[in-house]
Amino acid sequence: MGIETAFRAEGIKALVVDDNEVNTMVVASMLEQFSISVTEVYSGKAAIEKERLEEFDIIFMDYLMPEMNGIEATEEIRKLGKAKRPIIVALTANETNELKGRFKQAGVDDVMVKPLELEAVCHILQKWFPDKTIESFAFSMEEKDSGKKALLEAFSKIEELDVEKGLSHLANSANNYIKVIKAAVDNIHSERNRISMYQDSQVQVTSMKNCFHSLKGVFLNLGVSRLSNQSQLFELACGNQEEEYIRKSLEGYLQDLEDFTIQLEEALLEYDATYTKSRSERYIPMNEAEFAECVEELKYYLSRYEFNYLPELTEKLVYATKGEERDKMNQIAKQVQCFQYEEALKILQQME
Numbered sequence: 001m002g003i004e005t006a007f008r009a010e011g012i013k014a015l016v017v018d019d020n021e022v023n024t025m026v027v028a029s030m031l032e033q034f035s036i037s038v039t040e041v042y043s044g045k046a047a048i049e050k051e052r053l054e055e056f057d058i059i060f061m062d063y064l065m066p067e068m069n070g071i072e073a074t075e076e077i078r079k080l081g082k083a084k085r086p087i088i089v090a091l092t093a094n095e096t097n098e099l100k101g102r103f104k105q106a107g108v109d110d111v112m113v114k115p116l117e118l119e120a121v122c123h124i125l126q127k128w129f130p131d132k133t134i135e136s137f138a139f140s141m142e143e144k145d146s147g148k149k150a151l152l153e154a155f156s157k158i159e160e161l162d163v164e165k166g167l168s169h170l171a172n173s174a175n176n177y178i179k180v181i182k183a184a185v186d187n188i189h190s191e192r193n194r195i196s197m198y199q200d201s202q203v204q205v206t207s208m209k210n211c212f213h214s215l216k217g218v219f220l221n222l223g224v225s226r227l228s229n230q231s232q233l234f235e236l237a238c239g240n241q242e243e244e245y246i247r248k249s250l251e252g253y254l255q256d257l258e259d260f261t262i263q264l265e266e267a268l269l270e271y272d273a274t275y276t277k278s279r280s281e282r283y284i285p286m287n288e289a290e291f292a293e294c295v296e297e298l299k300y301y302l303s304r305y306e307f308n309y310l311p312e313l314t315e316k317l318v319y320a321t322k323g324e325e326r327d328k329m330n331q332i333a334k335q336v337q338c339f340q341y342e343e344a345l346k347i348l349q350q351m352e
Helices: 021-032 044-053 070-079 097-106 118-128 148-155 163-168 174-201 205-222 225-239 243-271 288-303 307-319 323-337 341-351
Strands: 003-009 013-017 037-041 058-062 087-092 110-113 134-140
Touching (some): 013 044, 021 205, 058 070, 070 087, 070 097, 148 243, 205 243, 288 307, 323 341
Parallel strands (some): 013 058
Antiparallel strands (some): 003 134
């Protein structure tokens, strides 16, 4: 039975900021290994509001996010001028001297390159909180490996999936790995659908860039090198407006995404017979602009009693919410099914 050494940093409050739920789950999972209290948010604006209302010791801030990037969010957080100044660690897939300079000017304290490794996170905590209660302790690898054997049997059949690498990003926790895989399935489905919609509407290729960036991060954390590299190539092609490359290669890429998610779902079913993609469990986050646009569309069609568009809109909004917000959206969906449009509109207006 092997023994590892880790560190416990009780009392530290962390905020993890990323527009992709898989990425926040991975970082949160690492931090929780050190007994840190973690809050996750999915946009720069949400991070500013959270920091305005609460106090955090450290913020892990993704750089590339739609609407407001990590640099802009950091600048706004620093403008709050709170007495308790949080440590802000920028997370980026590509660290350059020019970018590091911009981070520093904005008020970032440190930079980490994604995908994160548990050891690197541990070093960051020791660096910035040397006076905190960070105690060395030992734990049994046998406890950590609980469930790992069955997981490896189910998921190692997926040739492109590096299960060991993915587990290393999640402190070797089988439970956390499964949570991330489930979130990844929904995320891949969601981004694939967005790319298909952009493709069908013949919009500017730059509109698809965030989708590819999001998928690149998902595959990096799962340890899927080929699809991560492919996603990065499409992300770069969008930035350079290389329409010819995208047009020729996109169909094959979308098919690869579909094939991979099918394999993930089959492995999930083998590992956990109770796995379902039920409405109550499924979560497909939207950025703030997309969510606001869907809400406005829903209001518009509710006020005009146009049923044809309502089921799809309410379903999207249900999937994009959690907790009390989801409960409210489910109420709206039920009212729509009963053709009680005025009641649905009333609930929607109360949510604002």
